[in-house]
Each structure stands twice: as structure tokens, then as C-alpha cells.
Amino acid sequence: MTPARRRPAAVRAHTGRRAGDSGTRAAILESARQQFSEHGYDAATIRAIAAGAGVDPALVHHFYGTKESLFAAAMQLPFIPSEVITAALAEGARPPGVGIGEHMVSSALAIWESPAVRDAFRGLLRSAVTSEQAAAMLREFITEAILTPLARLADEAGADDATFRASMIGSQMLGLALTRYVLQFGPVATASRPELSAAIGPTLDRYLTGDLRAAGKQP
Amino acid sequence: MTPARRRPAAVRAHTGRRAGDSGTRAAILESARQQFSEHGYDAATIRAIAAGAGVDPALVHHFYGTKESLFAAAMQLPFIPSEVITAALAEGARPPGVGIGEHMVSSALAIWESPAVRDAFRGLLRSAVTSEQAAAMLREFITEAILTPLARLADEAGADDATFRASMIGSQMLGLALTRYVLQFGPVATASRPELSAAIGPTLDRYLTGDLRAAGKQP
Numbered sequence: 001m002t003p004a005r006r007r008p009a010a011v012r013a014h015t016g017r018r019a020g021d022s023g024t025r026a027a028i029l030e031s032a033r034q035q036f037s038e039h040g041y042d043a044a045t046i047r048a049i050a051a052g053a054g055v056d057p058a059l060v061h062h063f064y065g066t067k068e069s070l071f072a073a074a075m076q077l078p079f080i081p082s083e084v085i086t087a088a089l090a091e092g093a094r095p096p097g098v099g100i101g102e103h104m105v106s107s108a109l110a111i112w113e114s115p116a117v118r119d120a121f122r123g124l125l126r127s128a129v130t131s132e133q134a135a136a137m138l139r140e141f142i143t144e145a146i147l148t149p150l151a152r153l154a155d156e157a158g159a160d161d162a163t164f165r166a167s168m169i170g171s172q173m174l175g176l177a178l179t180r181y182v183l184q185f186g187p188v189a190t191a192s193r194p195e196l197s198a199a200i201g202p203t204l205d206r207y208l209t210g211d212l213r214a215a216g217k218q219p
Numbered sequence: 220m221t222p223a224r225r226r227p228a229a230v231r232a233h234t235g236r237r238a239g240d241s242g243t244r245a246a247i248l249e250s251a252r253q254q255f256s257e258h259g260y261d262a263a264t265i266r267a268i269a270a271g272a273g274v275d276p277a278l279v280h281h282f283y284g285t286k287e288s289l290f291a292a293a294m295q296l297p298f299i300p301s302e303v304i305t306a307a308l309a310e311g312a313r314p315p316g317v318g319i320g321e322h323m324v325s326s327a328l329a330i331w332e333s334p335a336v337r338d339a340f341r342g343l344l345r346s347a348v349t350s351e352q353a354a355a356m357l358r359e360f361i362t363e364a365i366l367t368p369l370a371r372l373a374d375e376a377g378a379d380d381a382t383f384r385a386s387m388i389g390s391q392m393l394g395l396a397l398t399r400y401v402l403q404f405g406p407v408a409t410a411s412r413p414e415l416s417a418a419i420g421p422t423l424d425r426y427l428t429g430d431l432r433a434a435g436k437q438p
Binding site for chain 1: 341344345347348349354355357358361362366380382383385386387389390391392393394395397398399401402403404405406407410414417418419421422425426431432433
């Protein structure tokens with residue numbers, strides 16, 4: 001079924017223009033950026049984004065699926081974070097003998113190799129550092145799309161404090177992205193994926209399920 | 220000895236104004252910001268900064284000491300990073316039973332509690348995300364003032380890859396600052412110093428002297 005056939009006739013009538021054209025998509029993305037940055041990720045609604053673009057909410061769902069996918073498209077993220085994370089964490093996704101933390105780092109680095117992803121990260125970070133509102137938007141998005149699946153994983157593994165554990169993983173991974181791609185610290189920028197995965201993987205394993213209260217002990 | 224007495228007469232003659240006045244200090248800091256951002260931290264010289272402010276290099280040294288102190292003043296950092304790090308790492312600085320990683324996290328968090336420090340961090344990060352040049356400046360400064368003392372510590376402890384280890388510590392600590400103060404992830408923003416020190420301390424201990432090639436093993 002092509003997108004054109006699935007589009008409801010009522011939508012076309014309502015908008016008064018060919019719903020499939022790139023102008024409509026652009027209007028939706030523009031409205032989405034505005035709604036997300038004004039109201040944050042959590043409070044922005046598909047309904048308000050559709051209204052801002054002068055289209056029916058069904059068309060927004062039709063073109064972009066979930067709110068997360070719409071956010072990813074609006075922010076020019078070339079992938080859907082929760083899908084990538086869920087795939088990376090899926091049973092059987094890991095090569096034998098590879099720890100879950102190591103696999104997470106390796107998967108993330110594979111995605112980050114794309115210049116489009118780095119540009120998107122840099123753009124989001126730039127907004128977040130410049131405006132409290134943009135920081136809130138990014139926080140809400142990361143919490144929903146990235147930390148929540150990680151917390152579920154910690155929870156399923158029987159660990160307490162699942163949201164704290166997920167945010168610890170976030171702190172290390174965002175720090176890795178910042179130092180490798182933005183600040184470009186020599187040894188972090190030039191290290192290979194296997195080197196970084198081996199170095200950081202056990203950190204994530206410990207954050208996910210290890211003892212985080214054992215102060216003063218070296219692992 | 221007061222600053223006024225130590226000031227060379229030649230300097231006063233050269234600048235034609237009272238060297239101790241706040242206008243001169245402001246001119247030096249302004250020139251420093253310009254030189255650092257144009258040429259980076261490594262390539263900027265006290266000589267060029269002095270020339271830009273129309274004063275003698277001796278006066279810049281007199282007011283601000285080292286290039287690092289001058290950078291800290293120009294960027295409104297309310298402390299000298301390498302001094303703080305050296306003090307935190309000094310023999311006897313750690314309470315008994317507290318690991319070195321835990322002590323590092325705790326010391327850093329104590330400094331970061333100051334709103335002035337957070338503002339400075341945010342300002343530096345904002346420039347770094349906006350311009351490659353500013354990113355290079357921040358990278359060079361962090362490398363010189365923060366990573367070098369950490370690498371020395373790893374080296375003294377007999378660890379190989381000392382600069383890689385130092386930059387791994389940098390990745391976690393910058394990620395912590397980013398998620399606690401800029402993005403303000405709920406559980407990281409609200410966690411206490413002891414909680415974060417206990418959670419992250421062992422990560423730093425491992426980055427400093429642990430086995431970073433043991434992929435796939437949980438510590």
C-alpha cells in the first residue's frame with residue numbers, strides 16, 4: 001500500500017492541498033520544531049503540531065508515526081533512538097562472549113560514525129546549552145526514548161534504582177559523545193570502536209546491575 | 220610587598236595609565252579572550268595578549284601569574300583547575316578509606332556546587348559546541364590543566380596508556396557535569412554528592428589503573 005492510497009480523503013479536503021507534497025511535510029516539521037521547543041517534548045501534542053501546520057492530526061500520524069519519530073525527523077536525527085536501543089538490547093543481538101555494556105558502546109559508536117548523527121547531536125547540544133527550554137526538551141526526549149528502555153533493562157535484571165542506573169549510563173555515553181565528537185580529546189577521538197567498547201563496556205555493566213553503593217572499593 | 224611596589228616603573232611609562240586600575244585589568248582580560256579564541260590555548264602567548272592590551276608582558280604576569288591563571292580569569296573560572304586537581308590528588312588529601320576515584324568525584328562536585336562555576340562551564344561548553352575554534356581552545360586547556368595531572372597520576376601508578384586513561388576520566392566527568400547541570404537528568408541532578416561519588420568513584424579508579432582491555436567481563 002502506497003502512502004498516497006492510505007491517506008484519508010478527508011485530510012486532503014481539510015488542508016486544501018496535496019497532502020503528500022513536500023510543502024506539507026515541511027510545514028509539519030516546522031510546526032513540530034516550534035511546539036517541541038516552546039512546550040518541551042512531553043507537553044507537545046500531535047494535535048497542536050497538526051493545527052500549527054494546518055493539517056489533520058491523522059496526517060501527522062500517517063507521515064511520521066509516533067511522537068518520537070516525529071521528533072527525530074524534526075531534529076534531523078537519521079534514526080529512531082528507542083528502536084535502535086531496543087534492537088541493540090534484544091535477545092540474540094549480542095555476539096557470543098560480548099558483554100552487554102560493551103555491545104551498547106559498540107552499537108552507539110557505529111551509529112555515531114555517521115556525520116548526520118554528529119551534526120544532529122551537536123545541534124541539539126548547542127540548543128540545550130543556550131536555552132533552558134531546549135535543555136528541558138532534550139532531557140525529556142532522552143528520558144523517554146533512551147533512559148526508559150535502559151531502566152527497563154536494569155529493572156528486568158533485578159537491579160534497584162533503575163532510573164538512577166539508566167541516567168548514570170547516559171552520563172557516560174553523553175560524555176563520550178562530547179569528548180569524542182565535539183571537544184575531540186586526542187585519545188578518545190582517535191581510539192577504535194573495540195578499544196572504547198572494551199574500556200567503557202564494564203562501566204556500563206556496573207551501572208546497569210553492579211553495586212553502586214560500594215564506595216571506596218576498586219572494582 | 221604590595222602589587223603597586225612590585226610594578227616596574229617602565230610599565231607605567233609604557234602604558235601611560237595607572238597599571239593597577241581596573242581598566243587595565245579589563246583590557247588584559249579582553250585581549251586574552253580574543254587571543255585564546257583566535258589562536259587557541261596552546262598558541263596564545265602572554266606577549267601577544269600584552270601587546271593587544273597595550274601593556275608590558277611583565278604586567279600581565281604580575282597580575283595573573285601563569286597562562287593558565289590568566290585563562291581562568293578571562294573565562295571567569297573562579298578557581299585554577301590544575302591547582303584544585305593537584306590539591307585533591309595530594310598525599311594525605313583523601314580521608315581514610317576513601318578511594319581516589321571517589322575522592323575525585325566528591326571534590327569535583329564540591330567545586331561545581333558554585334553557580335559561578337556552572338555558569339563558566341556552560342559558557343565554555345556553549346562556545347565549544349558553536350565553534351570548532353572554541354572547541355579546540357577548550358580541548359587544549361582541559362588537556363593541559365586537567366588531563367595532564369591525571370595522566371601523571373596514572374603514570375606514577377604504573378599504568379600504561381596514561382593519556383587515554385586521563386581522557387576516559389574526562390569523558391565521565393564531563394558527562395556528569397553535562398547531565399547534572401545542563402541537561403539536568405532527574406536522578407543525576409538530585410543525587411547527593413556521596414551517592415554520585417560512590418557510583419562513579421570506582422569507574423574512575425578503573426580508568427586510572429584498572430584493566431581497560433578486558434572486554435566482555437563485568438567488574
